[in-house]
Amino acid sequence: MLLGINDIKEITHAMLAYPGMDYTEYSLSFMKRRLTGLATRQRIRRKEQFLARLQDEEFRELLRTELCVDNTEMFRDPALWRLLRDKFLPALPQDAACLWLPHETSGEDSYSLALILHEAELPCSFQILAQSPSQQRCNNIEAGLINQQHHEQNLSNYKRLEDRDAYERYIVEEAGKSHIAPNLRQNINCLQGHFLSRQPKRRDIGLILFRNVGLYFNPKLNHHALRLLIDALMPGGYLVLGLKDHMPADLEKELLVCDSAERIYQKPILKEPSYGMHRF
Amino acid sequence: MECTDFKLIVVGGSAGSFSVVSHLLAGLRPDFKLPIVLSLHRLKHVRSGLVEGLSLKSKLRVIEPNDKEKLQQNTVYLAPANYHLFVELDGTVALSTEESHNHSRPSIDHTLGSAAYAYRDKLLGILLTGANRDGAAGMKEIADNKGFTIVQDPLSCDIDTMPKEALKLFRPDRLMNPEDILHFLNALPG
Numbered sequence: 001m002l003l004g005i006n007d008i009k010e011i012t013h014a015m016l017a018y019p020g021m022d023y024t025e026y027s028l029s030f031m032k033r034r035l036t037g038l039a040t041r042q043r044i045r046r047k048e049q050f051l052a053r054l055q056d057e058e059f060r061e062l063l064r065t066e067l068c069v070d071n072t073e074m075f076r077d078p079a080l081w082r083l084l085r086d087k088f089l090p091a092l093p094q095d096a097a098c099l100w101l102p103h104e105t106s107g108e109d110s111y112s113l114a115l116i117l118h119e120a121e122l123p124c125s126f127q128i129l130a131q132s133p134s135q136q137r138c139n140n141i142e143a144g145l146i147n148q149q150h151h152e153q154n155l156s157n158y159k160r161l162e163d164r165d166a167y168e169r170y171i172v173e174e175a176g177k178s179h180i181a182p183n184l185r186q187n188i189n190c191l192q193g194h195f196l197s198r199q200p201k202r203r204d205i206g207l208i209l210f211r212n213v214g215l216y217f218n219p220k221l222n223h224h225a226l227r228l229l230i231d232a233l234m235p236g237g238y239l240v241l242g243l244k245d246h247m248p249a250d251l252e253k254e255l256l257v258c259d260s261a262e263r264i265y266q267k268p269i270l271k272e273p274s275y276g277m278h279r280f
Numbered sequence: 281m282e283c284t285d286f287k288l289i290v291v292g293g294s295a296g297s298f299s300v301v302s303h304l305l306a307g308l309r310p311d312f313k314l315p316i317v318l319s320l321h322r323l324k325h326v327r328s329g330l331v332e333g334l335s336l337k338s339k340l341r342v343i344e345p346n347d348k349e350k351l352q353q354n355t356v357y358l359a360p361a362n363y364h365l366f367v368e369l370d371g372t373v374a375l376s377t378e379e380s381h382n383h384s385r386p387s388i389d390h391t392l393g394s395a396a397y398a399y400r401d402k403l404l405g406i407l408l409t410g411a412n413r414d415g416a417a418g419m420k421e422i423a424d425n426k427g428f429t430i431v432q433d434p435l436s437c438d439i440d441t442m443p444k445e446a447l448k449l450f451r452p453d454r455l456m457n458p459e460d461i462l463h464f465l466n467a468l469p470g
């Protein structure tokens with residue numbers, strides 16, 4: 001099925017009728033690719049059929065899943081994970097308890113985070129909060145499901161990160177599928193819902209991983225999303241973007257650039273009022 | 281068809297294309313204005329080296345763009361490792377970590393196809409030497425959208441699979457060796 005720009009706008013407008021399905025500010029070209037792909041696989045040939053199928057919750061779940069682009073692998077960009085493990089996770093604010101992935105998809109960033117926390121023997125009191133618009137994605141992440149097609153790449157990245165062959169001891173086979181080991185996934189909790197409309201109500205978020213998500217937003221939504229995340233982050237906490245993500249200049253000014261190559265930013269710690277300065 | 285009123289050039293290449301692209305960038309006029317987007321197959325997990333290698337001889341600035349970056353004159357944009365590069369209707373770059381296409385990320389088809397849709401008859405597409413069929417469908421999309429197409433002559437290719445796959449799908453406006461492609465580009469106005 002060929003979808004034009006006006007068709008995409010009509011479909012995304014119709015999706016608004018359902019909770020947590022506001023995709024109006026996603027990039028039009030991204031929506032065109034994903035909706036066309038889903039329509040082709042579902043053998044939907046006309047826009048009207050697509051619109052009619054929106055009334056079906058099962059189809060809407062398929063759509064939400066389709067609009068979550070999988071992480072490409074575990075430990076994508078090994079240098080970043082090394083920096084997190086050795087430098088930034090040990091330096092999290094004392095009160096930090098939550099490590100938030102606002103738009104997790106296939107779970108691989110969550111698993112990578114759980115694994116480096118484990119290997120670095122960092123506090124197991126950290127909760128990894130993986131949020132996804134898709135209930136199916138949440139179920140998969142809570143079950144620790146790993147995309148088997150990424151196995152070789154995961155293994156190779158792990159070797160580059162850790163310089164040893166221990167990756168496979170963290171993988172278990174359950175019912176013919178690969179899962180991350182239960183002791184690693186026990187600290188991963190899922191929150192279903194789009195982070196733009198539902199955020200965790202907590203003030204102890206010390207790290208936000210938001211890698212390669214803003215790629216699929218238009219500039220306005222990307223700015224809005226980053227504003228929301230910066231506000232949700234506790235002072236002294238870290239925000240990590242994808243290597244090529246766009247960071248608007250006005251927001252970047254509010255943050256400390258900790259590592260420009262790996263795109264790690266820190267929200268400044270609020271300074272105590274310096275009363276001495278006002279004594280005359 | 282003979283068109284010289286281009287707004288963008290897109291180049292796809294795979295095995296053997298580094299030396300051809302290097303040669304083209306080294307030989308282009310220093311005042312060459314049209315933005316050039318390069319979608320070259322590369323190792324997914326080697327982030328550095330390619331842009332630096334191409335910059336060594338290029339008279340134009342060569343960069344790996346960030347997402348949402350506007351295409352500018354006098355600049356060569358190289359698709360970053362492990363990202364697809366799409367060209368948007370507003371003349372910006374959209375990067376993506378979506379599924380590999382033809383085992384490739386970046387995929388040449390994705391870059392060429394999106395540019396064809398955005399720039400239509402103002403686009404010049406060039407497909408170079410390579411070892412798989414990625415790029416063939418993208419070049420056909422350029423042709424279908426009335427863009428101008430140049431395919432490297434298979435006789436001049438290190439590996440001719442990619443040009444030959446393209447030639448199965450459509451008839452390009454030009455079939456050229458690298459030296460003739462360079463002359464063609466330098467003869468463009470502006």
